[in-house]
Amino acid sequence: MYPARFEYYRANTLQEAIHLLQQHSGAKLLAGGHSLIPIMKLRLAQPPVLIDIGRISELSGVMKTDGRLRIGSLTTHAMLAASEAVKKHCPILAEAAGQIADPAVRNKGTIGGNLAHADPGSDLPAVTLALDGVIHITGRDGDRQVNASDFFLDLLTTDLKPEEVLTAVELPALEERTGSCYLKFEHPASGYAVCGAAAIVALGGDESCERAGLCFNGVTATPYRASAVTEALAGQNLEDATIDQAVTEHLSIDDPMGDTYASGPYRVELAKVYSKRALKTARDRARS
Amino acid sequence: MARVFGSSIKRREDPSLITGAGQYTDDLKLPNMAYAAIVRSPHAHARIRSIDTSKATALDGVTAVFTGEDIKKSGTPGVVPVGWLLPDMKIPPHPVLASETVRYVGDAVAVVLAEDRYRAQDAVDLVEVDYDPLAVVTNPAKTVEEGAPQLHAEAANNIAFDWELGDKTKTDEAFPKAAHVLKVNIRNNRLIPQAIEPRAALASYDDSKGQLTVWMTSQNPHIHRLLMSLASLGLPEHKIRVIAPEVGGGFGSKIHHYPDEVIACWCSMQLHRPVKWTATRTEANLTDTHGRDHVTEAEMALDENGRILGLRVKTYANMGAYLSTFGPLVPTYLHGTLLSGEYDIPAIYCNVIGTFTNTTPVDTVRGAGRPEATFIIERLMDLAAEELGLDPVEIRRRNFISPDAFPYQTQVALQYDSGNYGPALDRALEMVNYKNLRAEQERRRGEGGKLLGVGLSTYIEACGLAPSAVVGSLGAQAGQWESGEVRVHPTGTVTVYTGSSAHGQGHHTTFAQIVADRLGIDADNVEVIHGDTDQVPFGWGTYGSRSAAVGGSAIAVSADKVIEKGRQIAAHLLEASEEDVVFEEGKFFVRGAPDKSQTLNDIALQAHLAHNLPPGVEPGLSATSFYDPANFTFPFGTHIAVLEVDPETGEVKLLRYVAVDDVGNVINPMIVDGQIHGGIAHGIAQALWEEAIYDGNGQLLTGELLDYAVPKPHMLVSFELDRTVTPCPHNPLGVKGVGETGTIASPAAVVNAVVDALKSYGIKHLDMPLTPEKIWRAIHQSGRS
């Protein structure tokens, strides 16, 4: 519970952070610290240098422009859960953020840290993926953008380079007649997702499914997108039986993770049950 | 005037704890203090080839690194003892630092001392231990099988003891003639106690005086001092002072004498400076004694009317790698003796085999043995009800010991002094509206969807440990009386010194209530002191739900002695004979003449001034008692869990939890309810979430709070409590004990409810914890999903 020795720097601006990252190889950014500090205390991570970006105000906050939400990487889970803009335009993000751990974690943990850490049990990766989010990254050579679908590479591994900073997440504002739902089966000890189903349903004028999104946290090493299910739903009238059938027939996950608490096959089963329920709730919300 | 005894006054210990002013062991700092960190084995079983401490010693800021060899050379015994002896028990030595063989992950092999804890941890990582790994066994039943790795030369087949209780012949005879025989195999899951404050010790040895002072996380400072003197350190008892400052919970884990605290003391003696050691959470989970871990085969014989004829239980109890202080007691006299439950059972036989495995030593965890026993009987009662087509309520009623049968001699040593089980059951049924619940359950069964389950546990507990002669005859190397001194100051305020040692229970409040009630004074005028061997007379500490019944009784007796002495002085001053002087609401007066009275304050002052005392009466107004209870106390009650099982995922959702407990007279209802709430939460957690899991290599897979599920508020429901009151007939307060009832009763209630919900799948039993996956698999394997 006592971390190894490290040096600590505080960056006051994004530029300073980038500069410090270049100066100190092996440095780690410190945002809310609620993923990084626990693993440092267990000495599973021993970064020689920490660069604290926690107080860079330009990286925090939610902005709405032309049908899109731009969420600064330092926006905390608590801010997401409480933000009127998020609740209105991306309610599934508020719903997921509000289910993360406890108030202490939500008050410190950030969306940037959550996505950058890419813990398979985290709640925000699948939501970001289901929303087709775009990740904004700044490095020495300037800014770049990565689609969420290209961002999560493996267990705890993303497309971020060691000397880059995740600056924002850009998400489409959900339109009228679109419903969403984040349904979580939480681990009784850690509170992380054993299976978190993120479902989005957009209805057309005739009540049929115009578009759907379905992604999972917790089941595979990176957030899993169930494209076959949503393709099967497109154009369909979303009766309960239609949803059940689409999930039963089209959801197959080949490489689930498992541990002593929940095996791989069980997680797949959870994904099935939870996606049916999440899709139905999203549909009901789209209708209302 | 409302009696202070029985009123929910606020806990006086809370303001300082809530505002962070409480001083725990780790908050204490002494000048020139060194920090200790312990090097622990990453292997569950290995021979130590060599230990190289040179790199660690060379690190800047490191004062010293010691190994077991250094302790041996010092002449200090350096072993921790066992405090409960069973016939033919094998007691392998337990060195505080292993130097030849390590036997569980976490076994201590070296200690580092440094100027701060970060350096100490750095140095721990630099100690190089060359291990030769050995084969590993973790299961308490498999460890006795042929070919299993052997842990100790002293214990053939890894058997520490093979113990029995009850009449085997009579019990065996009950089975062939029985109309029904039910059998269940139970794995009672291993628990980690999880006190919120990890264990810690600050040891300071004063060379010039040969005096050791140690502040430590202790539930019983005098036991720790005694064992340090007799066994681990060999210092004279009067040269050791043990102080338990604020202690942040124990749940039984802070009773025992562990290696780590001894190591801190020994290091202070070597370095001639204070040494502090505080466990990390990881260390706490690896080294605090664990609980439960039984493998049990149990059988119950019943006649055609559902009357129990006999009960036969065979248990393999995991002792872990070494025998902990009271490890052998838990599965024997705290378990076998409880197997009669609330029932009139004519024949019981219990055989317990305590075994060594490559796991953390196992000892008391809240309930200790009694939850395991209750679980066995209460599961069998439900199985029997199902087999006989009786309602679980009905089969229990048919077997209850009748209220006029007390004192009731069980077939397993205990004599229940009192009890009346029907009313608690009736009240609990009424609170849940049992009939409606069953109707609702039927209705839902037809509908599909979530399954409703209702589970009962009609339990008994033996606590208030304990008559000293009895425990002595059963193997205790300890007495179980308690000390209590009531010291009235010249101004009439009072200080109470108790051998009980609270660590969250609220003794400062309740003990003050006892004294205030008896002496007729304001509770604010009573201070309670505990947890310091230099301040308090010898006492045995707090565990086994004993403090109110035994410690509180000692205080009550002392208060009564004070009144008697006060009466002598008052009679002298009032110029009356003692027999004519009454004491009411803090005043002495001649019967029938309350106008002319002497208050306790007046008498206290006169007693100390001693200007005018009756002949032969010594000055001062204080009394000390050593109260040895006549019997255990026997709380009982009915708990009912109502829950829903999601058949698609196996998830369990608690809907209601009703508990009607009989803990005798109640000193402070709010504190009693708090204890019951905590106990129920703890027991529900055993049923649904908590489990220490070892893999085949003896690695603890659930050693962090990331994996080991301690319940959070949102996982529970608001418990509905009520009580019946059957006062304990043999102690002056009529109190029983309340700290463990919830943990004893609730696992069975919850599991019975889940199995009840799963009835239509033909599922008879599931082992705890009832994780969703386990339930889901059982449903799928039933062939009826």
Ligand SMILES: Cc1cc2nc3c(=O)[nH]c(=O)nc-3n(C[C@H](O)[C@H](O)[C@H](O)COP(=O)(O)OP(=O)(O)OC[C@H]3O[C@@H](n4cnc5c(N)ncnc54)[C@H](O)[C@@H]3O)c2cc1C
């Ligand atoms: C008890 C507990 C329970 C939890 N339960 C949940 C849960 O149920 N669901 C859930 O989703 N999460 C949970 N978390 C994790 C929590 O949400 C973390 O806060 C989050 O995962 C990481 O965010 P952070 O701001 O704390 O990141 P930090 O811990 O500061 O950083 C995490 C990693 O990301 C990197 N990083 C951080 N910010 C950036 C950035 N802007 N650019 C590039 N790299 C960056 C860091 O260098 C580090 O490697 C829990 C945490 C705890 C302690």
